Amino acid sequence: MIHYNLTCENGHAFEGWFSSSDDYSRQVSARLITCPTCNSASVTKQLMAPSVSTARKKEARQALVMDQAQKETITKLREMVKSIRENAEDVGERFPEEARKIHYGEADQRGLIGKASREEAIALLEEGIEVAPLPVLPDDTN
Template identity: 40%
Template structure:
């Protein structure tokens, strides 16, 4: 496995793991490496610093103590996602697992046109897209009521 720092044509930077350098080259040439921020397919390797393991007896340096946990998104991203969730929930109807069926009915004119959100299996979403139904995945899971 190899980790690359990547950069899209819109200057978004992100990291990704690949099975090998050849695997990255194959995926990139097929247009299958896309920016995690904007979806841009024009992605190149960015300049990387090598990972060198410190000596066993080395003390923690100031740089090491200031490492950022990339698994935890910054607070401003969480705020943007929370605002997006609120707007979606306030301005559209939750149709649950009937999303694909309801979206298709709206597209065909068999149901009144309105904004909806819900859940669909990957094959259902793919079929909607292939049939020209305008759908888009949301960057969060719907809140389910358990009782």
């Protein structure tokens, strides 16, 4: 996992953890990262000092290791995401359009997955269309 110090356009500082720098870039481009203080999606990385390994840092990292219950939860989440993907139609960028068709009875009821911007997801929710993002889980190697 990669840790970044982030700042929104209003100067609020917060941090984020990402599976890779590409994961960070993808989430910023999709405007999925928002400031916990003002909800702004205009977010940038801040300069950070390199991490130097010390005995104290090693102890701190060991405290971050997942316990068995956390591992079981991640495993269950991974199974849930797999099941959803296997039992839903991936409509890609057409997700908002297809979700509306189903909601308003213009298409048969079925499970959908796809892509929607933050604004599109909010609009769907405001129309009473239930949507939720699939969780992004830590890599198997972490």
